[in-house]
Structure formats: C-alpha cells, structure tokens
Amino acid sequence: MVNDLAAVQPLVLGGILLWSSYGKLVGDQVPAKARRTALVPLLGKDRAVPAFRAVGVAEVLVGLALVLSPVGFGAALGATALATGFVAYLVYAKVAAPDSSCGCVGSKAAPVSWRSLGRAGLMLLGAVLALTATSSWWTVFADRTAFALAVVVVEAMAFAALSAELDHLWLVPLRRYRLRLTHPLSNTAGDFEVPLVNTQQQLLRSPAYREVSPYLRSDIREHWDEGEWRFVSYTAAYDERAGLAVFAVPRTQYEPDDVLVAIVDDETGKTLYKPRLVKRADLLPMAQ
Known part of the structure; x- marks a missing residue:
C-alpha cells in the first residue's frame, strides 16, 4: 500500500507543478507578479522577473518528467529539490519580506502564511515519498483505480485548502453561505x-x-x-x-x-x- 501511495505522488506533484508554472510563464501580468514577491529583496528588482520565469521553466520540466516517467527517481529527486527550495524561500520571505506576495500558484496575489508554508511542506513530503516508488502511477491506476483516485482527490483537496490563491473559488462562497445562516x-x-x-x-x-x-x-x-x-x-x-x-x-x-x-x-x-x-x-x- 505504501508503494502504491508513493507511485501516485508523481502524478499529483506533476499536475501541481505544471499548473503552478502557468502563472509564472503566461500572461502580461507576470512581471508585476514577480515584483510583488520576495525575489526583489533577495535578488534585486532587475533579476526578480527572470528568476520568477526560471522557476516556472523548472516547474514545467520537472512536472513533465514526473508525469511521463515510468519510474522517475530522477524526476522525484528534482521535485524534492524544488520543494526544498520552495520551503527555504517561503521561510526567507516570511522573515525578510512579510508583506510580499507568495507568487506560488494561480494568478491572484497572496501573502506568505502558515498555509503556504504547509503547502510547500506537503509537496516536500510527497516528493520524498515519490523517491521510494518502484512502479509507475498508471500501473497503480490500472490495478487499484479506486485507491489511486482517492489519493489524488484527497491530496488535491488538501492542496486547495492550503492555497489562499484559490479561496475565491470555494472558501469565500462558503463563508458567504455561512453568513446568510448565522x-x-x-x-x-x-x-x-x-x-x-x-x-x-x-x-x-x-x-x-x-x-x-x-x-x-x-x-x-x-x-x-x-x-x-x-x-x-x-x-x-x-x-x-x-x-x-x-x-x-x-x-x-x-x-x-x-x-x-x-x-x-x-x-x-x-x-x-x-x-x-x-x-x-x-x-x-x-x-x-
């Protein structure tokens, strides 16, 4: 069961990284988003935008490798390195530039918080677990479809719950409904x-x-x-x-x-x- 859980992680992580990269590479607002992040105090205003895009390119490459590799130890190693970098960056941003935007996922700005740190920690845990996989995610889907789907759904829900950038899709409507009742x-x-x-x-x-x-x-x-x-x-x-x-x-x-x-x-x-x-x-x- 643990091996099946590990085997599904590349699909979850790959999907998250590919989606995350979109907000760093596509759209006219990418430079503005980059300048709102802690990359400005870390690297300087001129280097912030290229670094922001470079992270997006790295996410695309690692995400594709995770999704397409049969048993991707190398891809899982890349995901572990990325997730470790995310955790370190968020800790730095929380201390050195607490008012900066996370710049992590989606098109909406959100400050660095315990939720974004928890999300990065969850990604790191999934990447480390993926290092131990001995079979591909599509093999697990073929043999244990219900289990694989449940893992993907639960982890996607956890990721969404820890993403302030997605609050407008589910949390804000839920609060409004609660307000109507209470x-x-x-x-x-x-x-x-x-x-x-x-x-x-x-x-x-x-x-x-x-x-x-x-x-x-x-x-x-x-x-x-x-x-x-x-x-x-x-x-x-x-x-x-x-x-x-x-x-x-x-x-x-x-x-x-x-x-x-x-x-x-x-x-x-x-x-x-x-x-x-x-x-x-x-x-x-x-x-x-």
Whole structure:
C-alpha cells in the first residue's frame, strides 16, 4: 500500500507543478507578479522577473518528467529539490519580506502564511515519498483505480485548502453561505419582491449607513431577502481587519431609521462592530 501511495505522488506533484508554472510563464501580468514577491529583496528588482520565469521553466520540466516517467527517481529527486527550495524561500520571505506576495500558484496575489508554508511542506513530503516508488502511477491506476483516485482527490483537496490563491473559488462562497445562516441581524417573515434600487436609496439615507460609511470599501457585493428584511453586504475594513458590512433594510416599508448594520470578520464570522444607533423619534423630546 505504501508503494502504491508513493507511485501516485508523481502524478499529483506533476499536475501541481505544471499548473503552478502557468502563472509564472503566461500572461502580461507576470512581471508585476514577480515584483510583488520576495525575489526583489533577495535578488534585486532587475533579476526578480527572470528568476520568477526560471522557476516556472523548472516547474514545467520537472512536472513533465514526473508525469511521463515510468519510474522517475530522477524526476522525484528534482521535485524534492524544488520543494526544498520552495520551503527555504517561503521561510526567507516570511522573515525578510512579510508583506510580499507568495507568487506560488494561480494568478491572484497572496501573502506568505502558515498555509503556504504547509503547502510547500506537503509537496516536500510527497516528493520524498515519490523517491521510494518502484512502479509507475498508471500501473497503480490500472490495478487499484479506486485507491489511486482517492489519493489524488484527497491530496488535491488538501492542496486547495492550503492555497489562499484559490479561496475565491470555494472558501469565500462558503463563508458567504455561512453568513446568510448565522449573521447577527437575521430575521424571518413573508415574501415580496422589491427592486434593489429602492433598497439602496433607503440604505443611503439611513443613519446606519452614515455611521459605518468610513469603513466601507466597495459597492454592494450581494443581497438576499428574509421575510420583511433585505440584507445587503459590502466589503469593509475595521480595526485593520477585513470584513463584511451587513445591513438589514426594511423591505416593504420606507423606514431609513430602522436600518441595522453589523461589520463581521470575513474569516471567522465574528461581529467586529455593531453600532448602537438612536432613532430620530427618540431625539424629538430632546429637541423640544
């Protein structure tokens, strides 16, 4: 079983390296991506882009060798060297340039974090395991198809979970869905269709919007209805933490003073800020 597990590693690693190389070699944004990485303080601004592309070429060569070799000890050795270099580079970047982009996979920038270090460590573990393989990955697929598929799927899921560059594909939608279920302003009632522009006009005139407008960083991201309320979310930043500003707006009535708001941490769903707003009716006795 251990040999079968080792034999499947070249396919997994080869696929990851080939995909990773695409973001380093293809597209007009490659130079800009390279300059956001820790290669700039490490090698200098002029050498960062050629080095970035060179890593992409190395990934292509090693990735192809891993996928195509019958029993690729040499390819596995190359993958081990690459993975070791990735770990060393990320440790350097975390210490010397913590604000730099990882530049690891995909087209999106992501800072060096424990997730990127864990991903590189996982690749190194797979490469070392591949060194012990005595058969090809396609032999294992032919003899133990279900096992081989399970290994590929589990390792691909682990790689995706450790890749912040892929969060927009699965983690962000999952957080949004969780927010719909657990956000702090939830309510339920009947159903009635109201144009979004009406809700937005009411929202912009509300004390709640004026209260948190300095923290907003986007236009409306999404909206949904729950009974008599329409919930509207914006990207927000509060106390140097990324979050979502969630407004609860009366859906079938024009009552700007009744609009509620909370700023929720984008990662944990924890409420960061929920202002205690005073309604205009409460101020009338003070004005008389």
